[in-house]
Amino acid sequence: MSGFRPIIIAALLFIIILFVGISGYMLIEGWPFLDALYMTVITLSTVGYGVPYSLSPAGKEFTVILILVGVGTVLYLFGSIAQVMFEGRLKLLLGRKAMEKKISALKNHYIICGYGRIGQYVCKQLQEHKVPFVIIERDSQLLQEVEEHGFLYIQEDATKEEALVKAGAKNALGLITVVGSDADNVYIILTARGLNPSLKIISRAAEEGAVKKMFRAGANTVISPYEIGARKIVQTITHPLVTDFIELTVHRGIELQMEEIPIGKEAKIKDVSLKESGLRQKFDVIVIAIRKASGEMIFNPSPQTTISCGDILIVLGKPDKLIELESVMDSHSVCLP
Numbered sequence: 001m002s003g004f005r006p007i008i009i010a011a012l013l014f015i016i017i018l019f020v021g022i023s024g025y026m027l028i029e030g031w032p033f034l035d036a037l038y039m040t041v042i043t044l045s046t047v048g049y050g051v052p053y054s055l056s057p058a059g060k061e062f063t064v065i066l067i068l069v070g071v072g073t074v075l076y077l078f079g080s081i082a083q084v085m086f087e088g089r090l091k092l093l094l095g096r097k098a099m100e101k102k103i104s105a106l107k108n109h110y111i112i113c114g115y116g117r118i119g120q121y122v123c124k125q126l127q128e129h130k131v132p133f134v135i136i137e138r139d140s141q142l143l144q145e146v147e148e149h150g151f152l153y154i155q156e157d158a159t160k161e162e163a164l165v166k167a168g169a170k171n172a173l174g175l176i177t178v179v180g181s182d183a184d185n186v187y188i189i190l191t192a193r194g195l196n197p198s199l200k201i202i203s204r205a206a207e208e209g210a211v212k213k214m215f216r217a218g219a220n221t222v223i224s225p226y227e228i229g230a231r232k233i234v235q236t237i238t239h240p241l242v243t244d245f246i247e248l249t250v251h252r253g254i255e256l257q258m259e260e261i262p263i264g265k266e267a268k269i270k271d272v273s274l275k276e277s278g279l280r281q282k283f284d285v286i287v288i289a290i291r292k293a294s295g296e297m298i299f300n301p302s303p304q305t306t307i308s309c310g311d312i313l314i315v316l317g318k319p320d321k322l323i324e325l326e327s328v329m330d331s332h333s334v335c336l337p
Helices: 002-028 033-045 057-104 117-128 140-149 161-166 182-195 210-217 225-238 240-252 279-283 319-328
Strands: 110-113 133-136 174-177 200-204 221-223 257-262 286-291 297-299 312-317
Touching (some): 002 033, 033 057, 110 117, 117 133, 117 140, 161 182, 182 200, 225 240, 279 286
Parallel strands (some): 110 133, 174 200, 200 221
Antiparallel strands (some): 257 312, 286 312
16 A cells, blocks of 8 residues: 555645645636636646636746646656556566566476366465475466465466476476366377376366276376265264374374385485384384385385385374484485486
8 A cells, every 4th residue: 555655645635735726726717617727727738739818927837837837747747657567567577577587496296177166275285395386377356365475476377388398397306287177188188298208297177977088198196085075974984083093193193193204315214124124113103014115015014024215104293203204214316226
């Protein structure tokens, strides 16, 4: 609001001068309101049209004063409007340029196509987990909320290849497409897969028949919110204690949390068996499964299972212990083949 203060002040001064001019001509010259208004306007605007009546000496003196005071006010008013418009446009352009620079510098990030109800929740969760992401959304109203949160975004149609290129699809780690149309999601998957064959693509499917099409298009994971919701309702009825346990550990993370811990090249615990690693004793965690570097998934691994570089441990434990374990396992480095 402070940026519009000069305009408000200038507008109030202009209204006052306009009122004074009309009143002056009506009192000094005895003109009717419309003629006094006409004379005041052409005087302040300096357009040079003819006066409706001849001016008396007092009227001429009043006109000179009105020009000296009023024209300056009018120029100040239009100058203030131009300044605010220019600064606002400049600020918008600079902000857009700065955001484009940040987006172009992103690597190993996620692209979120669509900022609807699911997209909003996805972005919130990614922000909480400090995962870098950029949003592609074309709806201006939705983008107002995006700006309030300070998220990086591109106002484009996500089905267009240039939008995915601007979002850094070639350097991204993954793409999540949750736009409203299954057909658009399929098209986005096809386009993104063509730009980056190694991209991890997760898609939302509304119709059951769209799931197979999305997998064929190149999606790694397809999620049907309706199917998941129905399954959870049934599990709540048939296995209430299991459902409560999963809700507490995975979704709410009150006491326990399930996490993926990659084994990096400088991991302090590697090339040893689970029994020899002492993970349970040192970090009070439970190893639920191990995904080997080869892609094999071992559920409920035995104590003799070896932990190797490139493996990913799926563990259950307290958040602070998981952070400590992640640092010991050098989770942010990559094992070379």
